[in-house]
Amino acid sequence: MTPPDASHNRWSDLDRPPLDVPALRRGLLRPGSLWTSLDVVGTTGSTNSDLVARADALGEGAVLVAEEQTAGRGRLDRAWSAPPRSGLFFSVHLVPDGVPAERWGWLPLLAGVATATGLARAAGVDTALKWPNDLLVTVDGVERKAGGMLAERAGDGVVVGIGINVSLREDELPVPTAASLALAGAVSTDRLTLLRGVLRSLEHWYGKWRDAAGDATASGLQEAYTAGCATLGRRVRAELPGDRALVGEAVAIDGDGRLVLSTDDGLRAPISAGDIVHLRGAAGGLS
Template sequence: MTPKPPGAPQPDRPHGRWSDLDRPPLNATALRKALVRPGGLWTSCDVVEVTGSTNSDLAERARAGAVEEGTVLLAEEQSAGRGRLDRQWSAPPRSGLFFSVFLRPGAHDVPVGRWGWLPLLAGVATATALSRAAGVDTALKWPNDLLVRIGDQERKTGGILAERAGDGVVIGIGLNVSLHADELPVPGAGSLALAGASSSDRDPLLRAVLRSLEQWYGDWRAAGGDPGASRLQEAYAAGCATLGRTVRAELPGGREIVGEAVAIDGDGRLVLATDAGVQQPVGAGDIVHLRSATQE
């Protein structure tokens, strides 16, 4: 899921269902058969050809009380995909996985104060699934980016957006799967294919991500949302490429903090050690990786 400036031109490509045989459509029937089962988390799985944003669609339904926990909505193409800070991105049809899920942690006695861990949980679940299913070492950039290595560079190949909706949370996940170098919207973007993925078949990749998300969510939920007891905090720190680096945190209101990222605290915030000897937790903002601790 890579940002693209609004109004940026798109290459002229046919949009028919079978117009690109290297990018076959998702098999909605097979996905439902594999994922929706009695006692499982996923209660429905629908695929639409194109929509503005799966997050917007699912959030609207959730606010109207018309959605169950475990609803999954996928789009073969998004015309108004959103990232953090309402950034837009786009990608050729069927070149990635663009989907949203609805979770209701409050129904399982998870305190609202711990719901902020959900986007980090989704990151851990997605990264671990891709490492297994695609053979690609996927790292996490705090708070919600998925990074792969292409040559000697880290590139963003996906992102996560979580938003409150009704009595639950909609989590959107976007992954660039088969994008070629000439299709990347910005220099810092990447894709699983460019990172040497063993497979770009989206159906098994999606199943792997959703099964991993079900497992991590179940463990976190069973622990009452405690990131320590569920080992979520430990797992996120282990996979976080931001820790150990000197970073610049660009905060709301135009403020900036520069420091070494030293920890993820119990609230999911990034803790920066500044030159002034202060440890400053950051709960929101853009993080720019400046250099690794070993390069200083």
């Protein structure tokens, strides 16, 4: 007879082993590193909510990882859920001293660049970024969402949460437009390797951006985001606060990280917040 809690047993799915916490700490918590603490919990509602509550006590560089999230959140408070140990669900605490607060809006975009670069090296899978903070992979010629980022203020800093679908099978996906690294043909789905790669990439990009006082141009962040952004060059619909919508071609990411649309009446409209729908996807459909 199967125990009633078998689905939450750390060894219940041998294809999805638990993270090796000592190995992660040995590889990441080194002298001079951005990362100062790393904790892994078996299950929690949201790593972002947990870390926001503890951010001041833990200080900059704290990393909180969950093997399972039961109330994970994306943009617009959308739910983000996946089977235990099937993905990477983690949050980091950053305190960008010396960076003007008006430039902190680049942090979720920075997390996107860092995640995409880290996964390209560690998973060997091509990724793209949908403005402002979705991670896209291609499955059977169609772009689908495999991850996302969410930034929240926490005292004197920011908590950035990252969620990545790693080994989800087709029948485990929450919606048909979702995907996982495995479905995209990743050469590795070892979560320890992937998490280490993303955190090292995040440390690299955050260091460059902070050293440039948050200047996205001088740090190379604006150029990197633009190069990896699948939204640019597409006709899109921006669903804006207040039940407004704007349709146009996405033509640029400006110095403040805003998406610039060229509308049908010839105007240039910078979008700082909104939900973006790709009206011409890679396969000719909506995304």
